[in-house]
Amino acid sequence: MHQAKTTCPYCGVGCGVTATVDDAGTLSAVEGDREHPANFGRLCVKGSALHETLGEQGRLTRPRVDGVEVSWEAALSTIAERLNTLRAEHGNHSVAAYLSGQLLTEDYYVANKLFKGFLGTPHLDTNSRLCMASAVAGYKRAFGADAVPCNYEDLEDAELIVLVGSNLAWNHPVLYQRIKVAKERNPLMRVVVVDPRVTDSCEIADLYLGIKPGSDAVLFNGLLAQMAAKRKLDHIYLERHTQGLDEALSAAQQTAGSVAEVAAACEVDAERLETFYYWFASQLHVVTLYSQGVNQSSSGTDKCNAIINCHLAGGKIGLPGAGPFSITGQPNAMGGREVGGLANQLAAHMDYDTPGAQDLVSRFWATDNLEPSLPNGPGYKAVELFDAIERGEIKALWIMATNPAISLPDTARIRAALEKCPLVIVSECAADTDLLPYADIVLPASGWSEKDGTVTNSERRISRQRGMLPPPGEAKHDWQIICELAKRLGFNEAFDYAHPHEIFDEHARLSGFENSGVTQRLFDISGLVGLGLDGYDALAPIQWPVTAAAPHGTARLFEDGEFATLDGRARLLPITPRGPEKALSEAYPLRLNTGRIRDQWHTMTRTARAPRLMNHRAEPFMEVHPEDAAQAGVNDQALGVLTAATGEYRARVRVSNAQRRGEVFVPIHWTDRFTGNARSSALIERITDPVSGQPEAKHGAVALAPLATAWQATLLVADAAIASLPAMPDWCESDYWARIPMRGCQRWQLADCATVSDWFAPLAEWLPAPASLWSEDAATGRLRAAGVENGRLTWWLMVGPPNELPGLAWLEARFNETAISDTHRRRLLAGCDDGAVDSGPVVCSCHQVGQTAIVDAILQGDTSVEALGARLACGTQCGSCIPELKSLLEEERPHARAKQIPASEVV
Incomplete structure (x- = not known):
């Protein structure tokens, strides 16, 4: 038995994890790394369940070409041949890649190097475009670089913390706990929550502003105007370190108006708004934490700059406990940007418009004498990329570690584009995702416990993710797959890496290459060059820049007031607020908001493997205000339908006063693998921010109606019996279904509008064993039945609404027994022991x-x-x-x- 220190693969907090690997080679337990400065031993429930998500079941283990399993040699040779053919016929720009914040920095680096450097195509983008692009664009416009100025210690040193569009308690729980503890230690610390929804983050709030969706820029323009009116601008800081105040302030004064006018525009109480403005203007040590609620908008970049303007205007930056702090959604969204993972980047934080960048990168990669050369301009951003596929412009697409068939807006159109694309290559670790049916070539990739490399968290901290287990079957690491293909394409020397430490060393060398003078770049980790294998394996968490002048890293940026612009000054920008581009209408009167929930991650390919993570919110849901529910004729826990111009969404209704009137919230996680029609992205149109290219996922327009059903049922089927069922059983054609993994069995919630006159006829077709026990009440349409085969429970069925369900923990235990006792058999239809009490949700x-x-x-x-x-x-x-x-x-x-x-x- 031994322990290894690694990094959590979920959100951008970047928590350290200590994993225990037993003598049998199984990762048997995880706990928070008490020495890691991101979490000091804390882990959220998802991180605590990491070891429960492992195992070879459900993993891809062999390459597939056109649906047939083949050797790696055959798969890579086929890719090389097809790519060369398409490039010869349609040009280098007909090839593209779509990457993920789930990749390690080393994977990202070689992918970017291959596509932009050696294949000569600019069309490489990442799913970070969906969550972080507006924050990146805002930082670059203001500071001259994609540079988060703060660190997590600032959350503990602040006098005021403002949460904007961030349900920190659910989405970044470890940071939320750090703030909560800091607040207990410092009773003078105040927390303001700005969010259309009353979320769990409000538990620590001293002030809550339930603003109208999309009114963030009005709110912060009003703040800037009030700071000026109350003489709370830091004129010394502004004169020495910034430019653009006059234009920014003029725009704020023209668009915001008085406190009363801003309150009316944001639909908040004027007195509460004035309190927020007074607190912000009066305190120096202010941190504003913002996330997807700000970024995922057609004016997300402007909203970010409206926030940054206020910090620059008050000198609330470059100090302990102060700064505009964008919280990253994915574990390595920042690492991907460091190496050029966005379509508008080259590498090492250099863009196409960075002076001399193309020449510098080309010389470093030794591509200056190659044909094709580096692209001379940015490629297509995520949504644009799939538009180009739809037009037939992109002929080959390689997707790594992400699922655009679920995550991108207007999924029906995305799927149609994938269907049309002549060559779709998918690198994936899960054997069953919504994307795989569109893949011509499938490549089995390693997963979290197997991958070896680095990631960078929200505070610029680079941490090691260490491989602890061998990949299952023939699965390979992403960097290995890319390099093996590059060699078959004729680029052997440039991709001849034996270990990820060699890739990291090259990445570090490029970050410092000619990094001075006019082309001086803030991102610089040249102090980590030459670590070697031992030094790389022992690398402790460290924040960039890491240079000869800062060998131990840099905790906080801009402390000297020097920014990454040519003149060293930060920019305040004039912001004209714009509401959501997707307007409400008589046909679609409700404002849609999408987001994450506490116990799930992205499309659940990992978290759904831990059954206990399914128990908090087991089914897809929609959260609506009581008055909207009453007007639409839907009840709490009933089934409802949301319709939009692009699609529909069917889910369980949760009536909640936490919702503003006229708005509805849905989670992003459910896919066709887990439910019939609850893809949140099907409700979102392809509207993007013109600067960042980030989709407006927070501001859809929908209509709500009840889902009329003749019956509802709950069905549990043993995992061992699932193999005998079709890949998608007949009941998945019901008007509503949701699959919920449990320990030892799978649960389905089912509903349909067609009446069933004889349940036992379809039971014989649907289920792996005949009914051994049943109880039927024809008058009420209620039925309970169970199948026992060779002494083991194989299935259990209840026809009736879910609120009649017994606590399912007792039944779950029966599915894990090798033989049902007589006592338990007599209680099967009841679903619980005699006198047992349901433990509730x-x-x-x-x-x-x-x-x-x-x-x-x-x-x-x-x-x-x-x-x-x-x-x-x-x-x-x-x-x-x-x-x-x-x-x-x-x-x-x-x-x-x-x-x-x-x-x-x-x-």
Whole structure:
């Protein structure tokens, strides 16, 4: 048994992980790395379940060409032959790549080098375009570089933290916990949450501003105008270190107006808004944390610059506890940008318009005498790229570690483009994704526990991700696949790497190559050149720049007021606020908002392998305001349909006062592998920010209606029996279905508008064994049945609404028994032991504590989070469930007090 230190593969916090590998070669446990400066031992529930997501089941293990498994030699030779043919017929620009923030920096580096440097095509972009592009563009316009100025310690040193468009409690829970602890230590610290939704992040808020979606730029233009009106501008800082104040302030004053006018435009209370403006203007140590709620807009870049303007105007940057801080969505979105993973970049933070960049990169890569040469201009950004495929301009596309068939807007059109593309190559580790049916060539790639390289988190901290297990079957690392193909294309010498440390060393050398004078670049890790294998393996987390002058890294940028512009001054930009481009209408009257949920990640190819992560929100859902629900005729926990001009979305309705009237929230995670029609991106049109190219995923327009059904049912089928079923069983043609992985079985929630007169006829066709037990009530249409074969439970069915379900933990345990006892067999139809109480929806995923148990404990006198943790362990691990625990405490405390008052004292 041994332990290895690595990095979590989920969000951009970049938490350190200590993994235990047992003597059998199994990764058996994970915990937070107590020495890693990003998390100091904390992990969220997703990170804590990493070891539960591993295993060879469901992994790709052999290459496939045109649906047939082949050797690696055959696959790579076929790719080389087809690429050369297409390039010869249609030119180098007919070839493209679409990458992912899930790749390691070394993978990214060789992919960018191959496509831009040696294949001569600029058309290489990444799914970071969907989450970070506007933040990047905003930093570059203001600072001259894609440079996050802050670090996580600033969150603990701040006097005021402003969360804008970021549900930190769910999406970056470790940072949320750091702020929460800092706030407990410093009672003077204030937190403001700016978000259309009341989220769990509001639990630590001193002030909440539930602004109208899309009004962020108005809010911050108003702040800039008020700072000027109240004489809170830092004129000394502005004069020494910036330019553009007059134009930015004039635009803010013209578009924002008075506090009352801004409040009306943002639809918030004027007094609360004035309080926010006073706090921000009066404090020096202010951090503004912003994420997708700001970025995913047709004016996302302008919103980012509106925020940055306020920090520059008040000198609230380059100091401990101060700065505009964009929080990254993916584990290596920043590392991908460092090596040129965006279509408008070359490499090492050089763009096509960086003076001398093309010549510099070409000489470094020794491509200056090659034909083709480096591209002379930017390539297509993500949405544009698929438009070009649809037009027939792009003939070959290599997709690595991402799923555009789900994540890009207007998925029906994206899928049609993929279907049309003559050559689609997919590097993937999961054997069953929505993208694979469109692939001509499938390449099995390594996964998190196997990959070896580096990633960079939201605070510019480079960390090692260490390979602990061998890839399954014939799977290879992405950098190996790319280099092996490059050799077959004739570029052997340039891609002759034996280990990722050699790639990292070249990347570090390029970052410092001629990095001085006119072409001076802020991104520089030349201090890490020459580490060698041992030094690379031992590399401790470090923040760039890492240079001879800063050998231990750089914690905070712009402390000297010098920026990465030609004159060293930061820019304030004039911002004219624009609302969402997709307008509401009589046909589509509700504003759509999309986002992540607490226990899931992207398209669930990893998180759904850990059944306990499915328990918090088991089905796709839509969250709506009670008045909107009533107007549409939908009830809480009923099924509803959202329709947009581009598609529809079917899911469970959650009625919530946390939603603003006229708005609806849906999660991004569900795919065709898990449900019939709940792709959030099907509701989003291909509207993008003109500067960054980032899609406007936060501002769709939809209509809500009930999904009329004749019946609903819950079906559980043993994993061992799944193999005998079709890839997509017949019941997946129902008007609604959702698959929920459980331990030892799969659960389906089903509903349809067609009446079933005889359930036992389809049961015989659908299920792997006949009904052994059943109970039917023809009058109500209720049915419970189970199949037992060779003493093992193979399936269980309940026809009726989900609110009649017993707690499924008991049934889940039965599917994991080698033989059903007589006692358990008699209770199968009931689905629980005699007298058992349903534990209710899971609130604490770490310890699988349900709502019913929590409410019971509160009623018994455990009326604090600490008391609940002592009794039930909920809230004692990652802390993500604490906001929900507090909500339950608030709701149930009056009942608890009433229960404890003796009857004789009640008047």
